[in-house]
Amino acid sequence: MPSPTLSEKRWSVDLEKKIQEEHNSDAATYSKRYGFKPDSGKEIFVIDTPPPYPSGTWHIGAVAQYSMIDVIARSQRLLGKEVYFPWGVDRNGINIEFTVEKNTKRKMKTYERGEFIELCRETIEEFTQAMRNTARRVGLSCDFEREYLTDAPDYRVVTQSIFVELFKKGTIIEDLRPNIYDPVEGTTIADAEVERLNRRTQLVDVKWETEDGQEVVISTTRPELICACGVVVVHPDDKRYAGLIGKKIKLPVPVTGRENFVEIQTHASVKSDFGSGVLMVCSFGDQNDVAIFRELGLTPFQAINLDGCMTEISGPLSGLRVKDARKEIIELLQQEEKIVNIEDREQEVPVSERGKNPVEIILLKEWYVRQTHIQGRMKELIEDIEFHPVRNKQFLLDWMDNISIDWPISRRRWYHTEIPIWYSENDDLIIVPPAGIYVQPWREMPPAGSRVLSRESRNDVGAYDELKDTLGVITGEEKVFDTWMDSSNSNLFVSGYLNQPEVFEKAFPTALRPQGKEIVRTWLYYTLLKSTLLLDKPGFQHVWIDGLGMDPWGRKMSKSLGNGIDADSVLECGAGGRTGSWKVKGPEKTVSLRANKIGSECFRLWKACDAQVGDDFHINPEEIEKKYFGVLTKLFNVARFASQFDVPSDLDTVPEGLHIEDKWIFSEFQSTMNEVESSWKNLDIYSATQALKAFGTGVLPSHYLEMVKSRLYDDDEMAAWTIHRVVRDFLSAFSPICPFFSHHISSTIYGKSSVEIDSFPQNAIPEVGLDTEHGNKLRSLTSIIQTFNSEVWSTKKENGISLNQPITGITIPSEIEEFSSVFTRMHKLE
RNA sequence: GGGUCUGUGGUCUAGCGGUUAUGACACCGCCCUUACACGGCGUUGAUCGAGGGUUCAAAUCCCUCCAGACCCA
Incomplete structure (x- = not known):
């Protein structure tokens, strides 16, 4: 065999790493390939990539999602767009404050503010570096030179300027309102940051007494809030209590500075079958209490202060923390024999997403972005945005239907943008x-x-x-801003708002927002809200919402489940001969997974091929290797095979005298390429990758290569031209998915890297293109050719004839008579 | 409790009114054939979660139920 220019025997993770290092080592070339050049004259395509939050290791699901954003960036470059694929890091927020508190075993507020901020900055910088490395390792073609950090002055100033702008417009207001408050961390939080946890609580049945001495039992899980009770309600249809309505009832505990009688009224929200069917409504017990207070026009009482302690009105409880107050009040009530029953039960408690602390509703003066008035207009503008997949738009619409209060944006924390x-x-x-x-x-x-x-x-x-x-x-x-106040400017920032007005003009609405579906109600919603309030525009042309990375059993990966898989371990699996092994907790037992080689190219190919956009995907390293490394091996070998034959000097001009089988493979190739091109245009990674994989591991090697092998060995120039043209263009179309793989092969064989191609390959032979008569006719022969080849192979096998031995008695079907000389030679028909 | 989504051979997956229901991995068998044994070829193997309905025709549409995921109350 003549020596192939592609000298390596096969694709390997070590080769991948070597190429990657070369790729990243030369900054000038890197920036020529991937830097954003707004003046290039090409159509601008800005991607508003989700700035990851550095917190130790990068979640593999997020890395997988991110690698698909890279596929989009690269495919848009291939289609001739001027792509800006920014690299940003989200560094504001309470997480890093927690980390510093934990590392130094000291609460934030015991520090001097400037000192604490400096500690946060140093800590987050370490995490950021790990993240940059992973980003490079998975092959992201971001414009790293323009890295932006959301805690840097140039980013924060945009948030502040937008605040001032909205403030002047009257869209930002300050008000004294009931707010969701995390007393442990000492800050207000938004609706979107509340989650529910199951906790054991006690449901206490307390004896109350009306003014005329009638006994009424009221069940509550929050007896410490009796002091903030504004009204007692029963369901209007509840016959048991009809006689009580309008009467006054005495609070069963001593209070200070307020009346100790409240009225009994009716309210439709009462669940008659819960407890005794009588409900005490306290100021800010929960959202329903808030609603009832508002409806009935009652003046709220402040029972809990900013430190999470009971206020004066609670009388003997004053100064106690909420939890202790609850214990104390139960004891007090017991002493006075006012407790009928105590029952342990599971209850969903609202807690803060980040600190997991039970939240309270507290009356506070905070800053708000008005949002309830603009929902209608927002919905109109959203109509202009294309969603991928369309169904995930529903997440956004559902969330918008739930918006009932304005967005509180001020926080009592430190490592955030200042108001x-x-x-x-x-x-x-x-x-x-x-x-x-x-x-x-x-x-x-x-x-x-x-x-x-x-x-x-x-x-x-x-x-x-x-x-x-x-x-x-x-x-x-x-006070400082909610971090979403920063994050929701990302599309404005990367599109040049305030900083590069001439770019912004061309780049907005931002071409693409790619993100995970778990942050639709926060990041996506708030961003769209901003563009509506500020510019009355839709914000994006496309929104691409991917599913979540799950464990091999379809559960969300989390620290508490112990089912996480580290991204770097998958990317490095196979490097330097090391294998990868993972212990993952399954639903029943811990399972050991092992793989010999994965790396970035295989990982990206897997994600591109294995799940459609928007579907949750299961991450199992064993499967990634088994199903996709072989694909790379196959494609590599096709190219290696081709590389042993001289590359014709002019691959762009179609030579005279192509054989029928050459035209046939072009008819197939071009239909594949058409599908790939339109898939790339539609941001449909899955279809593009499937089409390329099917062609590159199917018809091309199994049938065409077998058919032309002997011609190639005989130095047939037509066959060599065909195979090289197909391989070259294939690599261009494939390079968004596996850039280093494609880069290595294309630059080795053809002297030009496929990552630098900035226009989708043209059809070599238009006469056999997608909707041509000739092309359709040739494509209709494909299944006949495949069947015929299979039959010959099975016949030889059944008769114990090896494949390179002659065989007699085979008839070539009349439809493919034109190919008879090819088949005769290929199968040695006699 | 509500919303959204998902449920197809052992595993993953395509199909989304008419197909002998794709394809991949695994299994089993055969094969070193001037690219590739990290390969090739071939064979097993699915009444498409369960039950009802609509239709000449359903994996595909509708309803109920079951299981899982995510989000929300």
Whole structure:
């Protein structure tokens, strides 16, 4: 055999790593290939990639999703777009504060604020570096040079400027409202950050007494809140209590500074079969209580303060933490024999997503983004966005139907973007910085160019520099923004809002928002809300919502289940001869999984092939290797086989005299390529990959190569031209999925890397293209050819004839008579 | 409790009104054939979660139930 230019015997993870290192080592080439060049004149395609949150290791499901975003980025480049695939890292937030608290065993608020922020910054930087490495390792073609960090001044200033803009518009308001509050972490949180956990609680039946001495039993899981009771309600149809309605009932516990009688009223939300069927409504016991208070126009009582302790009104409980207060009140009630029964039961308790602390509803003055008024308009704008897959749009619409309160955006934490506001001494005026300057009001005075506004009307009163002396002692706002306030600017930021107006003009609405379905109600929703409020535009052209990475049994991976798989271990599996092994907790027992080689190319091929967008996918390294490494081996060998024959000097001009089988394979190839091209255009990775895989591991090697082998050995130039043209174009179309694999082969054989191709390969022979008569006729022969070949192979096998021995008595079907000389030679028919 | 989605050979998956129900992996058998044994060829193997219905015709549409996932209350 002539020596192949592709010298390696097969594809390997070590080869992959070597190529990857070369690929990343030369910054200039990297940036030429993948850097964003807004002035190139090509159509701009900006991807609003989800900035990952660094927290130790990167979740394999997220890495898999991310690698598919890369496939989209690369395929759009292949289609001739000017792609901006940004690399951003989300670094604001409570997670890193927790990490620092845990590492140093000290609560945030025991630090000096500046010192704590510095600790957070250092810690998150370490995590960020690990993430950058994984990103490179999985082959992301991000524009790493323009990395953005959401905790950097240039990002935070955009959040602050947008806040000021919305503030001036009156879209951001401050108000004293019941807020969901995490007393342990000392901060307000949004609806979207609340989750439910099952906890054991006690349901206590307490004896109450009406003004005329009638005994009423009320069940509650929160007896400590009796002091905040505003009304007692029964269902309007509940005959048992009809006589009580309108009467006054005495609180069974001592209270301070409030009436100790409340009225008995009716309310339709009462569940008559729960407990005794009588419900005490406390200010802010839960969301339903809040709703009833609002409906009945009652004045709320504040029973819990910001530290999570009981307030004065609770009388003897005053100053106790909620949990202790509950114990204490139960004891008190027991002493007075006012408890009829105590029952342990499972209850879903609302807790904060991050801290898992039971949350309370507390009346607080906070900043809000108004959102309930704009839902209709948002829905109209969303109509213009294409969703992939369409059905996942429902997640967003469902969430929007649930929006009933404004979005509280202020938080009492530190490692976040500061709310850019100062207050005048009398609190009537506020000072905001000019656009473009990042400020930290808790430690700085307003910068030059700041404006003074009326706190109430938002009217501009004048320049801060001139009014300085009339404002008295000014105070900076100490609160910060909810991190979603930052994250929901990502599309504006990457599209050039404020920083590059000329780019923004062309790049907005942002071409693509790819994300996981678990953050539809937060990231996607808030981003769309921003673009509606700020610009009255849809925000995106396409939204691509992927499913979740699950364990091999279809459960979400989580630390508590012990079923997680580390991304790096899969990407490095097979490097340096090391095998990978994983212990994963299944539903019944722990299972050991092993694989010999995976790497980024195989991993990407798996994700591209194995699950459609939007479907949850099971991650099992054993399966990834078994099903997809072989595909790479096969494709590599097809190319290696081709590489032993001279590459014709001109692959772009069709030579005269192609044989019928050459035209036939082009007819098949072109129909594959048409499907691939339109799939790439529709962001349909699955179909594109399936089509390429089927062709590259099926008809091409099993049938065409066998048919032309002898011609190739005889130095037939037509056959060589055909195979090289097909392999070259195949690699271009395949390179979005496996970029290093394609890059290596194409640059070795053809001297040009497939990752640099910026237009989809043209059909070599238009006359056998998709809708041509000639092409259709040739394609209709494919199954006949496959069947015929199979029959010959089985016949030889049945007769014990080896494949390279002659055989007699075979008739070639009349439909493929034109190929008779090919088959005669291929099968040695006599 | 509500919403959304999913349930197809041992495993994963395609199909989404008319197919002998794809394909891959695994299993079993045969084969070293001037690319590839990390390969090739071939054979087993599914009444499409269960039960009702609509239709000339259902894996595909409708209903009920069961199981799982995610989200929400």
